[in-house]
Amino acid sequence: MNAELTETLKQKFLLLDGGMGTMLQNSGLAAGGVPEMLNFTEPEKIIAIHRAYVQAGAQVIYTNTFGANRLKMASTHHSVRQIIQAAIANAKKAEPEYIALDIGPIGQLLEPSGTLKFEEAYSIFQEQIEAGKDADMIIFETMTDLREVRAGVLAAKEHSDKPIFVTMSMEENGRTFTGCEIPAMALTLEGLGVDAIGVNCSLGPEELVPIVKQLCEWTTLPVIVKPNAGLPDPLTNAYDFDAEKFAKCSEIFAEMGAVIFGGCCGTTPEHIQALSKMLSGRKPVQRKITIPAAVCSANKTVILNQPRIIGERINPTGKKRFKQALMEKDRNYILQQAIQQIEAGADILDVNVGLPEIDETEMMKDTVQSLQSITDTPLQLDSTKPEALEAGLRVYNGKPIVNSVNGEEESLNLILPLVKKYGAAVVGLTLDKNGIPKTAEGRVNIAERILEKALSFGIRREDVYIDCLTLTASAEQEGVMQTLNALHEVKTKLGLKTVLGVSNISFGLPNRELVNRNFLAMALSFGLDLPIINPNVESMTAAVRTYKLLANIDRNAVEFISHYGGEPKENISPEKQEISLSAAISSGLKTEAGNLTKLLLQTKEPMQIVNQELIPALDEAGVKFEQGKIFLPQLISSASAAQSAFEEIKNYLCEHNTEAVNKGxxxxxxxxxxxxxxxxxxxxxxxxxxxxxxxxxxxxxxxxxxxxxxxxxxxxxxxxxxxxxxxxxxxxxxxxxxxxxxxxxxxxxxxxxxxxxxxxxxxxxxxxxxxxxxxxxxxxxxxx
Amino acid sequence: MTISELLQKSITPKYCWKYFLKNELEDILLGEDIQNHLAQCEAVCLFCATLGQQADELIRRAQVKDISEGFTADTLASNFIEEFCDKAEKEIISHFPGKYFTWRFSPGYGDMPLSVQGKFLSKLNAEKRIGVHVHESGLLIPLKSVTAVIGISEKPLPVKKKGCAICQLAESCTYRKKGEHCN
The missing domain is CATH 3.40.50.280 (Cobalamin-binding domain)
Structure with a gap:
């Protein structure tokens, strides 16, 4: 059925049905009850509605099961299975070409906005999908949360072999309520192997024009358009487009290349008939598009059409404080590392939480979910363990990068299927069982092998990024240019995006920052797309910004000037300050409190600072708060300043392998x-x-x-x-x-x-x- | 960018509303307080407004970065939703020229139970129209969301003060303990 349908959609349009709610109201069925129950109580009326749509020309009938999940059906005393099977039986009686199992949103929000767990959402959908196995296809519609859609699509992929259609509901700004944007929706769902995607509900055909246009530019999949009959009147809630106007306004979608049409709220068999007539003389437009290399979260897409910085700081290697945070499951510390890098200019964040002492798989999942609850910056999942990568991939909301595979068969066969299944991009390291080839040629050969293997798994060429591996200049000076030459070959001959960890170059040398910055500038000139760096080091992000300026990527130097054009930043060095730590805390001066603590740590014991400076200052603030001399915002400011002082103490204790402060x-x-x-x-x-x-x-x-x-x-x-x-x-x-x-x-x-x-x-x-x-x-x- | 600017830039406030006769809402207008409030009204508008999920995300992020920034973001967002409700209310009542209105009364005020939130939202189809959900505990999600009832009358209404009696914080209010008022 999948292959047959895909072929059909190249040649012919597919017509879906129109609104169900509207028709129920027109048949005199009162609003307010559970519409899915009508499959039992009023089967004849439901069948009549389906039949009217078939007669109007609809080839696909949606079952009356929009809300037929176990949460919404809990009050009905019928099982999901009973309801869905009754609905399919009703649809069958109308004898349509195809029956689509209709699945709407669960009705409870997933974490982090709501409290529903990803796995619970998956299980809810799984139940619906298994109950609906007699339908010809599965349609998720009116979706606004990409997380929820992903749970549904994964459940469908893993428990059914039927074609999967997904339509989401967009607002006029081209985003869903949750902020999900069209490019991210398209990249993610095409990556997951959905069969057709599109939009339904929320807007009428006129408002959908720019949205459908954008969608047609971001997916090679068949595009579905199922609009409302215009916009509802605020007083009566009636929709204002009659059938002719609806069909007329939908013509433009056919011209853009959409191939699957239907109607949502306010549409009736007349609207579908008019669509059928409009489409009858036409042939689907063959869209010729290439989707660029890009990664995304639900709310943000990063196109790799210019160098993009991957922040490397979420990684315990060589960082005692980070290790401590992982052992203590100190989520906040990890998230703070993310925020700091994003504010410094990272476009993508590498996430490595591997530590022998912890359960990396669980930690990867938890970290990905926590990061995605506070930032829309796309992530690169970095692990040597396939199970940890899969745990991250499963819950990642969007299209991430997997770091990494290498040229060894075992690595390719283990990791690439995961990359394909979850629709990720992948970093290929140019090394294999014989190690890292000395020459550029050897590394390019491995890159080619990785590419071929990736293509054989069905991964797009644009989704393979090659890392030609930086060797340290101190130990292998002659290797530096080999890396850069290999990078250039991969970029120009193979046409692949390149990625490179930069900092390793200076290992064992003095003035590492100088070496790193210059090597980065060289690599960018050789065609580096994705430098993996510490963005908090200003000279490194500055090197990328400067490259973009000089390479004419940052047109009219807009980005450059916005960073460096203003007044020079005020630089208060702690030496110049005449303020005590307790005064900094009382006044809520966060940066100063941190800097002063650093200074104090040179002369005082950490516990002394805590007991003699921090706590008395906080006590004083507390007393003033109780006396009504200061208010909650000031108390919180003081707490925040004390927090940054405390962070310095924690850092110090980690570095000196001293036990953490613990008063209980x-x-x-x-x-x-x-x-x-x-x-x-x-x-x-x-x-x-x-x-x-x-x-x-x-x-x-x-x-x-x-x-x-x-x-x-x-x-x-x-x-x-x-x-x-x-x-x-x-x-x-x-x-x-x-x-x-x-x-x-x-x-x-x-x-x-x-x-x-x-x-x-x-x-x-x-x-x-x-x-x-x-x-x-x-x-x-x-x-x- | 200040927190306030960031918040204003990233949120997309929305609201929806619908007109009802009072007797259509017997399962929603529960409790003596709302009944007294609407005693002289024949009809009401139910309405729901939200700052959207982006506001929640921004507050979560600000809290991680710096608790005082998080506190500021949270307070500002609460203020924004109230201002937005004022604006929405003006737009809604402009549809009813010549009528008189009560002030907004929300579930959770006085003895109007939070358990009506689910039915309230479904009357408005608010989940589909503006993305507001209700948690099993009666909490609205996104967090910065408001549901409220506006009473409509043909005749002028006596001016009622929003006193402490209907305030859900009445028992624990620090102003009241000092014998003061919040407004």
């Missing part, structure tokens, strides 16, 4: 059902500033998870937060379970709706009205 272990969580966590996060920072070791379980935390963590760390104190009255029962339940399983631990609760009385009622040991009071309670518990 505290577990924090926002209770199940609640996802407001800013209050808890403020408490966390303040506790950490006082030297407590905080295990932050996050938000919407299951009861058992709190208990498990408390047991695991034998934590003497657990802090729970809730913002809403409706989540207070969750808090109570958590406390009960803690009482039962962890009788040694004390609980402190806080949050907007809590009061001391209520805290007592639900069995908490302490109520803290703010972050400051939580610290006071911790001091009492730990006697410090």
């Amino acid at each position: 272990m505290i577990i924090l969580a926002t209770v199940k059902g609640d996802i407001h966590d800013i209050g808890k996060n403020i408490v966390k920072i303040l506790l950490e500033n006082y030297g407590y070791q905080v295990i932050d379980l996050g938000k919407d935390v299951a009861f058992e998870e709190v208990v498990n963590a408390t047991e695991k760390y034998h934590a003497p104190l657990v802090g729970l937060s809730a913002l809403m009255t409706t989540t207070l029962p969750s808090m109570e339940k958590t406390i009960q379970l803690l009482r039962k399983n962890c009788p040694w631990c004390k609980t402190v609760v806080g949050g907007a709706v809590l009061t001391a009385d209520y805290a007592r009622q639900i069995g908490a040991d302490f109520y803290a009205k703010d972050a400051k009071e939580t610290v006071d309670i911790a001091k009492r518990i730990f006697n410090n």
